Amino acid sequence: MTELTTVEQILERKSHPVTRDASVAPTDDMHERLLELEAKGEIVLQRMKGDYVEFPTKYGRMKKIPIEHTWHHKSCGHCGHIPGYASSILWLHRQFNLDYHDPTDQTSCTGWNYYASGASNAVGQAAVMSRNFAAAYETGYFPMIHCGTSFGHYKEIREQLVHHKDLRDEVRRILDKMGKPLVIPEEIVHYSEWVYAMRDRFKERQLVDMSAITATVHPACHYYKIVAEDAIYDPEIYGGQRTAVVTALLEKLGVNVADYSTWFDCCGFGFRHVLVQRDFTRSYAVLRKIETMINEANPDLTVTHDTGCVTTLDKSQFAAKAHDRKVGVPVLSDAQVAALAMGAHPFRVVQFHWHSTDWRPFLEKLNIPWQKYWDEFQGDLDQIRAGTKSGITWQDADTPIKLQSI
Amino acid sequence: MPTTIENWNPGKAVDRHPEATYEEKERLFLEVKNDTRYEDFLYGCYECGICVSACPSARFYDFSPRVIAQAMAREDVERIYDIITEDIWNCAQCFSCVRCPRQNNPGGLVTILREVSLKNGLQESKDALQGYSRVIYKVMLKGNQVSPDMLQPDFFPDWGPWVQNFTQNMHVWRKAIPMDSIRGLTDVAWRTDRKTLLELYTIWFESGNMDIIKELDESLYDLLTDVMNEELEEG
Ligand code: SF4
Ligand code: SF4
Numbered sequence: 001m002t003e004l005t006t007v008e009q010i011l012e013r014k015s016h017p018v019t020r021d022a023s024v025a026p027t028d029d030m031h032e033r034l035l036e037l038e039a040k041g042e043i044v045l046q047r048m049k050g051d052y053v054e055f056p057t058k059y060g061r062m063k064k065i066p067i068e069h070t071w072h073h074k075s076c077g078h079c080g081h082i083p084g085y086a087s088s089i090l091w092l093h094r095q096f097n098l099d100y101h102d103p104t105d106q107t108s109c110t111g112w113n114y115y116a117s118g119a120s121n122a123v124g125q126a127a128v129m130s131r132n133f134a135a136a137y138e139t140g141y142f143p144m145i146h147c148g149t150s151f152g153h154y155k156e157i158r159e160q161l162v163h164h165k166d167l168r169d170e171v172r173r174i175l176d177k178m179g180k181p182l183v184i185p186e187e188i189v190h191y192s193e194w195v196y197a198m199r200d201r202f203k204e205r206q207l208v209d210m211s212a213i214t215a216t217v218h219p220a221c222h223y224y225k226i227v228a229e230d231a232i233y234d235p236e237i238y239g240g241q242r243t244a245v246v247t248a249l250l251e252k253l254g255v256n257v258a259d260y261s262t263w264f265d266c267c268g269f270g271f272r273h274v275l276v277q278r279d280f281t282r283s284y285a286v287l288r289k290i291e292t293m294i295n296e297a298n299p300d301l302t303v304t305h306d307t308g309c310v311t312t313l314d315k316s317q318f319a320a321k322a323h324d325r326k327v328g329v330p331v332l333s334d335a336q337v338a339a340l341a342m343g344a345h346p347f348r349v350v351q352f353h354w355h356s357t358d359w360r361p362f363l364e365k366l367n368i369p370w371q372k373y374w375d376e377f378q379g380d381l382d383q384i385r386a387g388t389k390s391g392i393t394w395q396d397a398d399t400p401i402k403l404q405s406i
Numbered sequence: 407m408p409t410t411i412e413n414w415n416p417g418k419a420v421d422r423h424p425e426a427t428y429e430e431k432e433r434l435f436l437e438v439k440n441d442t443r444y445e446d447f448l449y450g451c452y453e454c455g456i457c458v459s460a461c462p463s464a465r466f467y468d469f470s471p472r473v474i475a476q477a478m479a480r481e482d483v484e485r486i487y488d489i490i491t492e493d494i495w496n497c498a499q500c501f502s503c504v505r506c507p508r509q510n511n512p513g514g515l516v517t518i519l520r521e522v523s524l525k526n527g528l529q530e531s532k533d534a535l536q537g538y539s540r541v542i543y544k545v546m547l548k549g550n551q552v553s554p555d556m557l558q559p560d561f562f563p564d565w566g567p568w569v570q571n572f573t574q575n576m577h578v579w580r581k582a583i584p585m586d587s588i589r590g591l592t593d594v595a596w597r598t599d600r601k602t603l604l605e606l607y608t609i610w611f612e613s614g615n616m617d618i619i620k621e622l623d624e625s626l627y628d629l630l631t632d633v634m635n636e637e638l639e640e641g
Contacts, residue, residue: 026509074587076545079595080552083583090585102587104597107549107606115499117535118520119542119622122442124613131605152501156514164442174612178605221500228504266462266500273498276537278564280498284462318566348584356568377582384581391581391589 015239025059027229030162034184042168043161046137046185053197055232055244058224063232064187065197066144068098071136072191075147076108077307084351085310086146087397088339089191091349094398095342096201101141106132111153112308116271126157126167127174134180144189148306151190152222155230158184190223192245192305193232195334199252207343207403211254212365215337216299216329217246218289218313220306221266246305246334253341258297262288268316269308278316285316286325294326300362305334317357330359343400346370347377348392373401419477419485431487437522438478438486438515447514451475457503457512467496471503471512478515486519494519495534527621539626542619546630549606550595554580604641607634 022029038045050069054062070093078085093100110128114120136143145151161168161184172182195202224231224243234244237251242263250257268284270277290313293299304310310331317327332340336350346352346368352359363370380396383389421428438444457471458464464471474493477485497516504511523531545551554576559569572579576592583589587596610616611634620627 074596076550076552076595079585079588080550080554081557083585083588086588087583087585102585104587104599105602106596107598107602108545108551108595110545110549110551112551113542113545115517117538117542118517118524118531119535119618120615121521121613121618124609124615127609127613128606131609135602160443160446163446167442170613174609177608177612180605221502225501225504264460264502266498266502268462268498269500270462270498272495272534272538275541276535280463280466282564283466284498288462288465315562315565315568318568319564348582351583353579354572356566380582381575381578384578392584393589394584397584 020056020058020060020233020240022060025061025229027059029059029061029229030159031061031186033162034186037162042182044137044181044183046133046142046183048142048186049140055193055197056234058229058231058233061229063193063230065189065193066142067194067197068093068100069141070144070189070194071101071103071139071141073106073109073132073136073143073145073147073150074102075150075307076112077311078146082307082310082333082351082354084336084349084354085307085333087349087351088333088335088344089146091339091344091397092195092198092202092335092342094394095205095400096198101139103135103139105135105138109147109150109153111149112271114153115149116275122157122160122167123170123174125153126161126171129154129157130161130171130175130182130184131178131180133183133185134175134178136185137181137183142189143185144191144194146191146307148190148220148222149308151188152226155188155227158188159227188230190245190305192223192334195305195338196232196245196248199249199338202249202338202342203252206253206341207400208341208366208368209254210341210366211256213301213362214256214258214297214299215250215301215303216258216260216293216297217250217263218267218302218304218309219243219246219263220304220309223305246303249334249338250303253337255337258299260293260296262292265289267304267309267312269312271308274308274312281312282316282319285312286320286327289313290317290320290329291326293329299329300365301337302329302331303334303337304331314355314357328358330355330357330362340366340368343403345377345397345401346373348380348397353377368403418480418482419488421484423484423487423491426487428483431483434490434522434526435481435483435486437526438518439481441518441522443514443518447511447518448475448478449508449510451479451510452508454507457506457510460502460505462498462500462502463496469493469496471497474515475506475508475510475512490519490523491528491530494523495531521618524618524622532622535622539623542623543626543630546606546610546615546619547603547633548594549598549603553592553594555592604638607638610634
């Protein structure tokens with residue numbers, strides 16, 4: 001008689017690395033078609049200049065990740081509401097003297113609005129992406145996308161452009177009006193892939209011992225669910241069953257990564273919901289994510305790699321206290337954790353004060369005397385208020401804080 | 407009405423929205439079906455429910471990506487009209503449903519349905535987007551979806567006292583960010599060149615995006631076109 005599969009059997013099966021073969025992937029890889037379109041003169045295919053590393057994606061295709069000369073496609077959610085996310089990414093580049101460009105010739109992908117309201121169309125969205133890519137190409141720097149939604153959205157638009165000539169023609173007509181070519185980069189790269197690629201170098205410069213920390217990971221939907229074949233997977237991480245970014249970094253830094261059953265669930269952001277219907281967002285973030293994490297893993301921290309996820313998971317926790325729900329897990333991005341590990345100032349760089357769930361116990365567990373750095377930061381603010389300092393600059397922020405090297 | 411062999415319509419929805427004619431409902435469906443992306447997003451449906459098991463909105467609302475894929479695959483015009491008027495705004499656009507073994511993209515179908523609903527000025531969609539116009543105004547004019555000054559206690563009471571604290575300190579906190587592209591700005595997320603914004607306005611006009619805004623909210627349309635035209639004329 002057939003017997004039911006036990007949980008142990010499932011876990012055993014999942015513990016084996018999966019051999020993946022790009023040639024038999026269930027999805028269609030369009031990189032060859034990009035070369036064909038380039039050969040026909042339909043698109044300009046932007047290539048990386050300088051160093052890159054290659055990592056396997058979901059079905060085995062090797063993806064190139066540039067190390068420097070990158071054009072930082074910022075995220076409106078980071079820059080508007082979690083600026084320590086963006087400044088941590090750039091701070092990490094600066095620690096290794098890696099060449100980067102922080103452009104002002106960049107618009108948001110406008111994907112948040114599109115997923116929230118539908119108030120745009122395929123041509124408009126493709127033209128916005130292509131304008132940004134053309135702007136990057138003009139500088140000679142290679143795009144690195146900060147936002148998970150921009151990353152997923154652009155991957156999907158790239159598929160549409162490759163498959164639909166009428167869309168390419170229409171976008172080219174619009175770009176012609178600006179004197180711009182239709183540029184598609186040879187890879188669409190998310191910053192968390194660069195963080196993944198750099199993890200060994202971060203480890204070499206780690207100043208803060210993170211071994212006391214237990215963290216859960218929320219993989220961002222738009223990173224690995226949209227055009228799933230283009231996300232990085234590693235047989236060493238969850239047997240290649242989940243994307244490797246974020247988790248591999250935390251493991252490298254010595255964080256104890258704890259699993260929980262609702263890891264595949266979204267955070268509850270909802271695009272429209274987080275702005276005008278937050279009852280859904282709050283309920284989902286707390287009931288399906290934060291409370292489940294606490295019940296199953298009791299983490300000191302949860303770490304993710306997208307704009308909306310940080311905001312939703314962090315800001316949704318306050319109201320749930322009124323309903324006696326289990327909350328109180330601070331939320332950071334992988335870049336902020338890496339920067340903190342390397343001694344980034346908690347306020348000048350990581351900008352903890354923009355996060356609302358109490359992060360003090362987490363910093364105390366790391367033996368980072370946050371009050372001292374908060375006082376120092378308050379001194380900066382006093383000078384800014386008094387007009388004796390115009391603002392914090394990289395000169396104030398570049399040097400790691402003085403902690404004993406581990 | 408009793409079901410007879412003449413009126414038996416297996417698996418198809420009955421008319422729950424008599425305010426719209428069948429021809430009108432069919433016209434809307436054909437507009438969806440004619441979208442370039444439709445064939446990439448729908449390959450038929452096994453009705454397996456794998457999409458539903460991953461769908462956050464299915465947990466909190468009477469909402470199902472399976473029903474959407476299924477209704478589309480059967481071309482059930484009545485059911486699709488129910489979906490377009492009652493369901494589409496519940497979708498969280500997370501794309502967890504693309505784990506579909508049939509390679510469908512129910513979330514993508516919702517995106518097309520939303521667009522068609524807006525283009526045709528459906529009242530249900532206008533209602534769902536009430537209070538959202540300020541975001542469209544921001545993203546279309548400034549090129550950023552969100553900005554620090556949108557974080558007002560009145561709009562985010564559920565985020566607790568942090569918002570109040572933030573509002574009081576916003577100007578000085580914004581100056582205390584090391585990135586040149588962000589430092590000091592409160593009404594946008596980052597500094598965007600004027601030339602960049604003019605190019606963005608060109609995209610909105612040339613792509614037909616403004617027609618959608620006109621259907622959604624005429625006064626927002628007037629406001630946006632006035633500002634954008636003036637800027638474009640100045641060059
Ligand atoms: S995209 Fe929409 S339909 Fe698909 S899983 Fe997310 S909420 Fe459900
Ligand atoms: S859309 Fe896909 S996952 Fe959902 S029920 Fe149909 S075949 Fe199954």
